[in-house]
Amino acid sequence: MSVTSHKSEAPAAIAIRPAVLADLDALVALEHAAFSGDRAERRAIRHAIRSASMSLLVALTEDDTGRPMLVGAATLERRRGSLNARLSSIAVSPARAGSGLGGLVLDAAEADAKQHGCSRLRLEVRGDNGAGIRLYERRGYVRFAVIPDYYEDGMEAWRYVKVL
Numbered sequence: 001m002s003v004t005s006h007k008s009e010a011p012a013a014i015a016i017r018p019a020v021l022a023d024l025d026a027l028v029a030l031e032h033a034a035f036s037g038d039r040a041e042r043r044a045i046r047h048a049i050r051s052a053s054m055s056l057l058v059a060l061t062e063d064d065t066g067r068p069m070l071v072g073a074a075t076l077e078r079r080r081g082s083l084n085a086r087l088s089s090i091a092v093s094p095a096r097a098g099s100g101l102g103g104l105v106l107d108a109a110e111a112d113a114k115q116h117g118c119s120r121l122r123l124e125v126r127g128d129n130g131a132g133i134r135l136y137e138r139r140g141y142v143r144f145a146v147i148p149d150y151y152e153d154g155m156e157a158w159r160y161v162k163v164l
């Protein structure tokens with residue numbers, strides 16, 4: 001899939017595709033750059049790439065020399081017999097944050113959930129994650145629960161759902 005952001009600051013072209021094992025190093029690096037805690041470990045990321053009940057999407061652009069560069073990712077989980085998919089992670093490279101890339105990755109995650117027959121996408125986000133909350137609420141996600149003491153540091157999680 002090749003998409004172009006509506007915002008002028010965004011990279012000219014972003015390609016989004018399922019991750020392959022060759023993306024593992026770049027995915028681990030993104031995880032460390034984008035998250036300060038509750039990070040997915042390398043083996044969990046490898047599992048997500050291989051799992052039939054998960055989708056791991058990567059967003060790529062080109063660096064100055066024209067080589068592909070991983071700048072975003074999203075992980076989805078599905079359960080057999082359930083119409084709900086769960087967005088377990090979404091991240092963009094900090095150098096690209098705030099330029100609409102998160103929205104492109106989220107669009108691709110929603111399309112992937114639909115393609116797998118899911119009609120709802122659920123997620124949890126830290127109650128203090130302004131960028132994440134803004135991204136989800138702008139795109140029609142509705143908060144339906146708060147889970148106290150959810151993250152490593154005791155921060156609560158806000159649970160959101162969107163009908164796709």
Ligand SMILES: CC(C)(COP(=O)(O)OP(=O)(O)OC[C@H]1O[C@@H](n2cnc3c(N)ncnc32)[C@H](O)[C@@H]1OP(=O)(O)O)[C@@H](O)C(=O)NCCC(=O)NCCS
Nearest residue numbers: 034090091092097098099100101102103130131132134135
């Ligand atoms: C959450 C994340 C994926 C959003 O990606 P992004 O590319 O910055 O998203 P966008 O550029 O589409 O911006 C989303 C919105 O949040 C706003 N925003 C950005 N940083 C913000 C901040 N610190 N506080 C409040 N709002 C913020 C943007 O202005 C934008 O709002 P708009 O659509 O009204 O202009 C990205 O910030 C990220 O990777 N964060 C680290 C990982 C993470 O927290 N993931 C989510 C939980 S799993």
